[in-house]
Amino acid sequence: MSRLEGDPIHDGEGPAGRWAVTGYAALHGLLFVPVLLVLVLVLVGSILTVVWVGILLLVGLLPVVRTLTGVHRNLAGRILGTHVPAPYLPSTGAPFADLRIALGDSMTWRDLLWLLWGATLGFVASLLAVLLLLGVVTLPVWWFGVVPLMRGRATVDRAILTIGRTERLEQRVQALARSRAMVVDHSANELRRIERDLHDGPQARLASVSLSLGLADDLFDTDPEVARRLVGEARSASSTAIGELRDIVRGIHPPVLADRGLAGAVSALALDMAVPVDLDLDLPDRLPAPIESAVYFAVAECLANTAKHAAAPRSWISLRHDGVLLRGLVGDDGRGGAHPDEGTGLRGVVARLAAFDGIVSISSPVGGPTVVSWEVPCASSSPRITLS
Structure with missing residues (x-):
């Protein structure tokens, strides 16, 4: 499941003061022309959707609209001292498919509604906040009124540019449905892999053991030397089958994870790597077993990809x-x-990780570096282990 990110603001800052909000109002004024221009182009594109030109225009305007609303969403968050998220539906990278997704995304229509607000009453509020500072007579009005005025505008911006509780719950249900489908598919693939490994490995060797012991039983009276050789081969094959069974079981739940916890198990993975691995682990002694297992295999898979495909001189792990x-x-x-x-x-x-409501982010530009990061909700009250 990918992260639905909004524009970053400085979380934890309080509401902006009168000088700051006046500066933000001035920035609103500077952005008025592009807001008005985009609004006009959106209206023209909507009219021209009967021909291909209008559709192409809307496709090209979509990222511009989201950039403009993102800036104003950021400003509203700074004025109010709160985070104003932008939970757009994830895109596919295909222009026309993304247009269909955008048309079905309530945030797109909220953005368009905001363009109308931002080019009219929103702009008037910001312009008034700046003009009040420029007059000697209006200076007292600015001193006492600019903060409530701009907070009022920011409140409207926030109400339009982010989703409500009902829409948030709908998106949450959709995300859970997608993650459940991913988990079901992954579990089915894992079961098929285990079945295939058992069939191709231990099952075939145990069948060979049974055949060898049967032949040895028939030959003990007539050719004891050959019978003893067959028993020796059966013993070797059974030892190999036991080793393969251990490998399969270790792939389901590694004993080192049960014995040493996530920090110890990840440290063991790092020691098995052919390239140096820097560790930065700050973890409780124990976490819930399902989460430990999921994170352990996530780390193992990432390290396996590094070993097979990355040709990397070094790697690093942080938990x-x-x-x-x-x-x-x-x-x-x-x-x-x-x-x-x-x-x-x-x-x-x-x-x-999606099974535990985890969020995964993957960054791997050509030429590197490759970074796979995640966040998983997880509570624990056990003592901490710190390794660096």
């Missing part, structure tokens, strides 16, 4: 728990270019 979220990161300075659509490994990481 930190703040009492509410377990944040993880696996990176390498290899060739980059990793993408979840080009293999099952990264998709498996996303699917495993």
